[in-house]
Amino acid sequence: MKPILKKNARGLQQKSAPAYELIRLAELNKTGRLTELFSSTLEVLKRYPSCFETWNFLGDVSLTLGNSTDALSAFKTALKLNPSDARVNKNLAITEYMLGNNEKALNFFKIASSLSPKDPDNHFNIGNILRDLGDINGAISAYKHCIALNPKDSEAYNNLGTALLSDGEINKAIIAYEKAIQLVPSDPNAHNNLGLCFHYQKRFKEAEEKYNEALRLNPKSINSLFNLGNVYLEKKNFLRAIQYFGQTIQIDPNAHNAFNNLGLCLAQIGDNTKAIQAYKNSISINPNNSNVHFNLGNAYRDVNRNEKAIESYKNGLAIDPLNAVYLNDLGILLAENDRVDEALSAYQASLDITGGDARTFLNIGNLYKNNNEIENAISAYNKALKLKMDYADVYKQLSSLIKYERGHPHIEVISKLLTNNNSEDIEKCRLHFAFAKINEDLNELKIAFQHYVEGGRIKKALLSYDISQDKTNFELIKSNHTKIKSIKLSVKNSTSKSKPIFIIGMPRSGTSLTEQIITSHSQVFGAGELPIVNNLFSSMSLGISEMTCEKLLELRAKYLNEMAAITGKNKFFTDKMPQNFMHLGVIIELLPEAKIVHVHRNPKATCWSNFKHLFTSNSMGYSYDLEDVVQYYQYYKDLMKYWEQTYPNKIYHLDYEQLTSNPHLETKKLIQHLRLNWEDACLHPHENSRQVKTASQHQVKKKIYKNSSSDWEKFESYLHKKFNFLT
Numbered sequence: 001m002k003p004i005l006k007k008n009a010r011g012l013q014q015k016s017a018p019a020y021e022l023i024r025l026a027e028l029n030k031t032g033r034l035t036e037l038f039s040s041t042l043e044v045l046k047r048y049p050s051c052f053e054t055w056n057f058l059g060d061v062s063l064t065l066g067n068s069t070d071a072l073s074a075f076k077t078a079l080k081l082n083p084s085d086a087r088v089n090k091n092l093a094i095t096e097y098m099l100g101n102n103e104k105a106l107n108f109f110k111i112a113s114s115l116s117p118k119d120p121d122n123h124f125n126i127g128n129i130l131r132d133l134g135d136i137n138g139a140i141s142a143y144k145h146c147i148a149l150n151p152k153d154s155e156a157y158n159n160l161g162t163a164l165l166s167d168g169e170i171n172k173a174i175i176a177y178e179k180a181i182q183l184v185p186s187d188p189n190a191h192n193n194l195g196l197c198f199h200y201q202k203r204f205k206e207a208e209e210k211y212n213e214a215l216r217l218n219p220k221s222i223n224s225l226f227n228l229g230n231v232y233l234e235k236k237n238f239l240r241a242i243q244y245f246g247q248t249i250q251i252d253p254n255a256h257n258a259f260n261n262l263g264l265c266l267a268q269i270g271d272n273t274k275a276i277q278a279y280k281n282s283i284s285i286n287p288n289n290s291n292v293h294f295n296l297g298n299a300y301r302d303v304n305r306n307e308k309a310i311e312s313y314k315n316g317l318a319i320d321p322l323n324a325v326y327l328n329d330l331g332i333l334l335a336e337n338d339r340v341d342e343a344l345s346a347y348q349a350s351l352d353i354t355g356g357d358a359r360t361f362l363n364i365g366n367l368y369k370n371n372n373e374i375e376n377a378i379s380a381y382n383k384a385l386k387l388k389m390d391y392a393d394v395y396k397q398l399s400s401l402i403k404y405e406r407g408h409p410h411i412e413v414i415s416k417l418l419t420n421n422n423s424e425d426i427e428k429c430r431l432h433f434a435f436a437k438i439n440e441d442l443n444e445l446k447i448a449f450q451h452y453v454e455g456g457r458i459k460k461a462l463l464s465y466d467i468s469q470d471k472t473n474f475e476l477i478k479s480n481h482t483k484i485k486s487i488k489l490s491v492k493n494s495t496s497k498s499k500p501i502f503i504i505g506m507p508r509s510g511t512s513l514t515e516q517i518i519t520s521h522s523q524v525f526g527a528g529e530l531p532i533v534n535n536l537f538s539s540m541s542l543g544i545s546e547m548t549c550e551k552l553l554e555l556r557a558k559y560l561n562e563m564a565a566i567t568g569k570n571k572f573f574t575d576k577m578p579q580n581f582m583h584l585g586v587i588i589e590l591l592p593e594a595k596i597v598h599v600h601r602n603p604k605a606t607c608w609s610n611f612k613h614l615f616t617s618n619s620m621g622y623s624y625d626l627e628d629v630v631q632y633y634q635y636y637k638d639l640m641k642y643w644e645q646t647y648p649n650k651i652y653h654l655d656y657e658q659l660t661s662n663p664h665l666e667t668k669k670l671i672q673h674l675r676l677n678w679e680d681a682c683l684h685p686h687e688n689s690r691q692v693k694t695a696s697q698h699q700v701k702k703k704i705y706k707n708s709s710s711d712w713e714k715f716e717s718y719l720h721k722k723f724n725f726l727t
Contacts, residue, residue: 017048025057037061052081052088059091063098071095086116093125102129120149124156131163139163154183158190161197170197188217192224204231222252229261238265256285260292267299270535273558275299290320294329304530304566306337324350328360335367343367358388365397374401390417392430396614399434404441411438429458433614449718452612456624459614465621467628473542473582474635478642480543481585485646487549489556489589496560498567500591501674502533503576504584505599506636507620508609510656514599515576516685517667521676525570529577532562537583537590556590572676579619581636584643588650595674598640601656603726607633608712626722633726 016022021044028037041058048054059074072095078088093108106129113122127142143160146153161176177194180187195210208231214224229244245262248255263278279296282289297312313330320326331346344367350360365380378401384394395414404411414435417423423431432455439448501518503511519526536555539545567573578599580587587594600606607630610623622632644651652673659666667682681687712723 017044017051017054021048022053025054029057029060034061034064038065050081052078052085055081056085056088056091059088059095063091063095068095068098072099084115086112086119089115090119090122093122097125097129102132105129106133118149120146120153120156123149124153124159127156127159127163131159131166136163136167140167152183154180154187154190157183158187158193161190161193165193165197165200170200173197186217188214188221188224191217192221192227195224196227199227199231202234204235207231220251222248222255222258225251226255226258226261229258229265233261233265236268238268241265242269254285256282256289256292259285260289260295263292263295263299267295267302270531270538272299272303272535276303288319290316290323290326292316293319294326297329297333301333302531303535303562304527304532305562306333306566309333310337322353324353324357324360327353328363331360331367332363335363335370340367340371356383356387358384358391358394361387362391362394362397365394369397369401377401389413390420390423390427392417392423392427392434395434396430399437402441404438406442408438414438425458425462429455429462430614431455432458433612436612445714446718449715453626455614456611460621460624460628463618463621463624465624465628467622467631470622470632470635474639476542477582477585477639480541480547481646483543483547484540484552484585484589487547487552487589489549489552496593497571498560498563498593499572500563500594501572501574501597502580502584502587502594503574503578503597503599504581505578506581506601506606506610506633507578507615507623508613509578509601509606510599510654510659511576511578513656513659513685514597514654514670515574516688517670517682518574518597518674520681520685520688521572521671521679522681523570523572523676525567525573527563527566527573527575530566530575531577532559533575533577533580533583533587536562537586541583541586552586552590555586559590572674581640581643584651585646588643588647596651597654597670597674598651599654599656600640603633603637604712604723605710607723607726608715626719630722630726 025037025041025044028034028040037057038061041054041061044051044054045058055074055078059071059078062068062071062074072092075088075092075095078085079092082088089108089112093105093112096102096108097105106126109122109126109129113119113126116122123142123146127139127146130136130142131139140160140163143156143163146156147160150156157176157180161173161180164170164173164176174194174197177190177197180190181194184190191210192214195207195214198204198207198210208228211224211228211231214221215228218224225244225248229241229248232238232241232244242262242265245258245265248258249262252258259278259282263275263282266272266275266278276296276299279292279299282292283296286292293312293316297309297316300306300309300312310330310333313326313333317323317326317330327346327350331343331350334340334343334346344364347360347364347367351357354360361380361384365377365384368374368377368380378398381394381398381401384391388394395410398410402408402410414431418428418431418435432451436448436451436455439445439451501524503514503518505511515526515528518524536559540547540552540555545551563573563575581598584596588596607626610620611626611629613623615623622628652670654666654670664683668678671678671682716723
């Protein structure tokens with residue numbers, strides 16, 4: 001746009017227009033007749049080109065009409081005519097600020113302030129610019145100066161609070177916001193900002209009250225809606241959080257942060273399909289937020305779309321290439337997908353950035369451990385301990401690799417760490433389980449048992465586990481299945497050629513070994529432990545979802561499609577999630593072509609193995625208390641009896657003790673049941689090259705181990721007959 005004013009005032013002597021002309025311009029300005037004011041101002045300037053007041057009027061009206069460049073030209077001309085006028089310096093500052101020239105704006109505001117030291121607005125504006133420039137202390141000083149000149153300026157108190165909050169002075173910020181509210185109780189922004197302070201202090205109830213008050217004053221406040229969503233997200237009330245993030249997006253469809261947080265909530269409730277779409281929406285609006293790319297990667301990872309997950313992680317790293325945490329997470333994902341060299345490269349890149357950090361060495365150790373490279377794993381774990389001597393997770397990992405003898409230095413270190421009252425509960429939990437294993441190696445069985453009990457007690461408390469919820473779920477599954485079974489499904493015309501093999505049973509019952517045996521067959525793809533069945537079928541099993549033929553067929557299609565993305569063209573594949581036994585009724589109804597292999601083991605051995613193990617998953621809350629694990633086993637046993645009665649001859653029962661005692665016979669029977677041609681490789685599961693990413697990896701990487709079912713017996717005297725009813 002060409003400037004409308006070509007003449008500058010260089011060499012002009014200031015000559016004011018007559019008073020009546022200036023009064024008329026002022027009246028037009030006061031009544032908001034801007035177009036008329038603009039043309040009238042130009043007419044006056046033709047007659048009085050050196051009138052300072054008229055140039056100032058022209059700058060004002062140009063700025064109001066959105067012509068910042070023309071306003072700047074007019075104000076500069078006015079400044080040349082009267083350099084010591086505070087108003088024109090202030091107007092120039094405002095114009096430069098609107099044009100994004102913060103440094104120039106700051107300079108003009110400072111000049112205006114020196115010319116008119118009692119004008120609080122200049123200090124207010126100086127505070128805003130200094131805050132934008134990152135000079136928080138300078139901003140705080142400016143706002144305080146403004147308030148000293150005008151103690152009733154609620155906006156200054158509000159902005160002072162924001163600056164103090166940025167400086168970490170939350171309590172002082174609260175005082176400032178409360179003063180702003182006292183002055184103007186109807187200001188929704190001050191209520192919202194005070195809520196934010198309470199939010200940061202985890203005073204969630206007070207934060208909610210303030211956010212809701214802000215919404216009462218302004219029902220369309222996207223900040224307050226978004227902040228309320230964040231409160232419920234932190235409180236793990238994901239459904240309420242989803243509601244508020246949805247309202248935020250409804251008002252502002254470009255609220256990319258709301259889409260991201262909506263995705264976090266959807267992922268938490270297991271709806272990864274919608275979570276993925278939410279993250280994609282966020283990225284389409286703002287593609288430069290690396291965190292959202294990683295959240296998208298996590299969602300893909302949760303549904304085992306690992307190539308898409310890796311791609312998303314790499315997109316995040318393209319934005320933030322020096323993020324060692326992201327590189328670690330990429331390394332973990334690559335390692336999980338047997339891309340060992342790439343994983344090690346990612347870990348090395350992380351080490352190059354940090355100069356060496358314990359978490360990366362822990363992850364390197366885990367990689368080697370999963371590949372059965374025990375010496376390399378121990379070496380990496382020891383490097384982690386050199387950097388972080390109190391790293392509980394490393395001691396837990398090492399305890400599963402080392403056969404401890406008396407005098408080992410870890411014994412004294414862990415003993416001291418367990419007396420440290422400042423340790424977090426999860427750290428103490430890991431140390432107790434590690435120390436229990438050490439004492440078991442030393443044959444100090446009473447001490448070992450005590451630490452298994454204490455570690456379990458801490459973990460159960462961390463999970464807030466109550467077995468009554470599991471009891472309710474088992475009852476719901478049986479009562480609801482009658483309704484599911486009554487729906488007549490027809491999948492005869494299905495074009496799917498997939499042959500799923502579900503391996504189910506109690507955790508620690510031999511399912512990992514069974515999967516290694518089956519996937520040693522050249523025609524079978526090992527998909528591993530997948531959450532897909534639980535994510536898709538649990539609401540149906542529990543009677544939460546609607547039960548219609550269309551819904552069931554939709555779930556079948558979703559399962560087969562998600563598995564196809566993982567297994568490719570492989571016809572036979574294993575889906576080994578032990579606790580899928582809970583959803584067996586839905587599996588059999590929806591996937592009649594599937595084979596079901598139920599692995600069972602000596603119940604006392606199973607319960608003991610569950611009790612003494614610290615699971616990475618948080619879904620095993622029953623396992624951390626002896627009475628709970630025995631009760632849970634009874635629920636499992638009762639449900640399996642129900643499935644057997646409901647679907648006779650549909651479930652293949654594999655006895656773990658029989659398998660380990662007579663592997664040749666039992667393996668042949670198993671492969672025959674699966675209608676696979678015999679391959680000798682199935683007798684050598686320890687030679688299977690695929691990674692085993694469960695707690696049983698070391699057993700299945702050895703030749704079949706025969707005596708594990710008797711391990712519990714040495715602790716029998718400490719069990720106080722709790723296992724007596726297990727048969």
